[in-house]
Amino acid sequence: MSGTPVSSEQNGTSAVDASAGGVTASRGASAGGVTSARDGAATWVGVDVGTQSVRVQLLDERGRPVGSGAAPLRSRRGPGRRHEQEPADWWAATVAALAAAGGAPALRAVRALAICSTSGTILLTDPAGRALTPGVMYDDDRGAAHAERVADVGRELWAELGLRMQASWALPKLLTLLDAPPAGELRLMHSADYLASRLAGTPTATDPSHALKSGYDALRQRWPVELLERLGVPATLLPPVVAAGTPIGSVCAEAAAASGLPAGAAIVAGMTDGCAGQIAAGALAPGQGVSVLGTTLVLKGVSRELLKDPHGAVYSHRSPDGDWLPGGASNVGAGILSARFPDRDLAALDAAAAAREPAGQLVYPLTARGERFPFYDPQAEAFALGEPRDEADAFAALLQGVAFVERIGVAALAALGAPLDGPLALTGGATRSRYWCQLRADVLRRPVELPRHPEGAHGMALLAASSERSSLRATAAELLPPPTRIEPRPDGVERLAPAFDRFAAALAERGWIAPDLAAAAAHA
Numbered sequence: 138m139s140g141t142p143v144s145s146e147q148n149g150t151s152a153v154d155a156s157a158g159g160v161t162a163s164r165g166a167s168a169g170g171v172t173s174a175r176d177g178a179a180t181w182v183g184v185d186v187g188t189q190s191v192r193v194q195l196l197d198e199r200g201r202p203v204g205s206g207a208a209p210l211r212s213r214r215g216p217g218r219r220h221e222q223e224p225a226d227w228w229a230a231t232v233a234a235l236a237a238a239g240g241a242p243a244l245r246a247v248r249a250l251a252i253c254s255t256s257g258t259i260l261l262t263d264p265a266g267r268a269l270t271p272g273v274m275y276d277d278d279r280g281a282a283h284a285e286r287v288a289d290v291g292r293e294l295w296a297e298l299g300l301r302m303q304a305s306w307a308l309p310k311l312l313t314l315l316d317a318p319p320a321g322e323l324r325l326m327h328s329a330d331y332l333a334s335r336l337a338g339t340p341t342a343t344d345p346s347h348a349l350k351s352g353y354d355a356l357r358q359r360w361p362v363e364l365l366e367r368l369g370v371p372a373t374l375l376p377p378v379v380a381a382g383t384p385i386g387s388v389c390a391e392a393a394a395a396s397g398l399p400a401g402a403a404i405v406a407g408m409t410d411g412c413a414g415q416i417a418a419g420a421l422a423p424g425q426g427v428s429v430l431g432t433t434l435v436l437k438g439v440s441r442e443l444l445k446d447p448h449g450a451v452y453s454h455r456s457p458d459g460d461w462l463p464g465g466a467s468n469v470g471a472g473i474l475s476a477r478f479p480d481r482d483l484a485a486l487d488a489a490a491a492a493r494e495p496a497g498q499l500v501y502p503l504t505a506r507g508e509r510f511p512f513y514d515p516q517a518e519a520f521a522l523g524e525p526r527d528e529a530d531a532f533a534a535l536l537q538g539v540a541f542v543e544r545i546g547v548a549a550l551a552a553l554g555a556p557l558d559g560p561l562a563l564t565g566g567a568t569r570s571r572y573w574c575q576l577r578a579d580v581l582r583r584p585v586e587l588p589r590h591p592e593g594a595h596g597m598a599l600l601a602a603s604s605e606r607s608s609l610r611a612t613a614a615e616l617l618p619p620p621t622r623i624e625p626r627p628d629g630v631e632r633l634a635p636a637f638d639r640f641a642a643a644l645a646e647r648g649w650i651a652p653d654l655a656a657a658a659a660h661a
């Protein structure tokens with residue numbers, strides 16, 4: 138593994154290093170397998186509005202990448218966890234990324250595009266879609282003053298939807314914006330909505346995925362207007378909502394001139410970045426799942442019915458195909474490596490750790506207080522049992538600890554009704570470490586798969602293509618190339634099993650997980 142692990146939102150595959158402030162492009166057969174589109178061939182575009190950059194991906198009718206580009210974004214951070222970006226910068230970066238992907242010559246065959254963005258990032262606009270506030274980012278917690286009231290007023294609905302409203306979610310932050318609102322008629326937008334509206338030249342609908350943290354009822358497929366009005370959110374503020382993958386407009390002449398996209402190309406309702414990554418991994422059928430290991434660990438599966446976690450550690454998005462996409466985000470992840478071993482050669486430590494199975498120490502590798510998944514406990518703190526034999530052993534304990542949490546998470550999803558008994562895709566920056574991927578397969582005692590193109594922009598291009606096909610699942614099956622498969626090593630499974638059993642028992646002893654979940658995970 139080389140360099141510092143990146144966040145799950147970046148997926149470890151960003152085409153731009155935001156710190157370098159550059160715009161990058163990838164085109165032609167020499168650019169990581171990207172091929173050239175044939176003249177007249179249809180293409181689809183995916184746009185991923187991340188934290189550090191906007192990334193775009195072009196796919197042809199066979200699902201092959203035919204161009205990509207990225208441009209950096211800048212954030213403004215303030216007291217506490219205030220985090221803002223300028224909506225105008227999202228547009229400028231999107232235009233720059235499209236230009237880096239080839240501009241008008243490469244984009245002339247685009248039939249449709251879809252956009253993903255960070256979950257819970259919002260702004261207020263006027264009725265024409267002009268931004269009246271900065272973009273309040275997904276991790277901004279200015280909604281803390283309203284979070285308890287939001288949770289209390291909507292308690293029954295949130296329980297029915299399997300949601301635990303949090304200060305960083307969009308609805309509490311919206312109430313903070315409305316404490317001192319801009320003058321005039323207002324409209325709520327999510328960051329993907331803002332870009333779609335700029336492309337269309339008029340405000341567009343949003344999708345259930347982006348609207349979920351704003352209070353949308355994905356079960357009944359409507360805004361809970363009466364509840365929101367009790368909270369002080371007028372119905373006039375709320376955008377229409379359509380299923381992801383539904384055409385919501387077309388590129389207007391002005392946007393075409395600025396972006397290089399052809400006028401009239403369809404704009405398709407997108408999804409949040411986590412869902413986009415799940416699409417890119419092809420994890421869209423019950424039994425399939427994706428584990429995104431970047432700075433933090435995110436596990437997502439598929440279920441026929443809406444799952445309800447009484448502890449609020451798992452919540453579900455609605456799939457365009459009608460299924461549900463339950464998932465949870467842990468606070469453990471690859472971020473612990475750079476925190477504990479700053480400015481070190483992680484690849485060398487990675488290699489040394491392979492000789493420490495199991496490590497002499499068991500670690501729950503939190504970097505700060507609080508855990509969200511596979512259990513919810515804001516007071517949980519890292520623990521270590523035993524002493525490491527040396528530096529390599531301490532590093533190995535962290536790798537193994539994250540893998541052990543991952544296995545508990547798989548068992549937690551299964552206990553709720555979403556067993557991950559089909560292929561489990563691994564994505565995120567940690568997949569750069571082939572050893573860690575192998576270790577995870579051994580701990581999970583099952584094969585894992587590495588998708589060829591796990592980027593969120595790739596997932597959105599697939600979603601755009603699905604608007605002309607029978608289903609998203611069928612589109613992904615048709616257009617995604619076969620992944621790389623990693624089988625568990627029988628000797629690795631045997632070596633690591635006793636350590637995992639002790640780890641699961643330690644969590645149960647602390648009351649973090651139920652004894653039956655510890656037992657189920659141990660026998661999975």
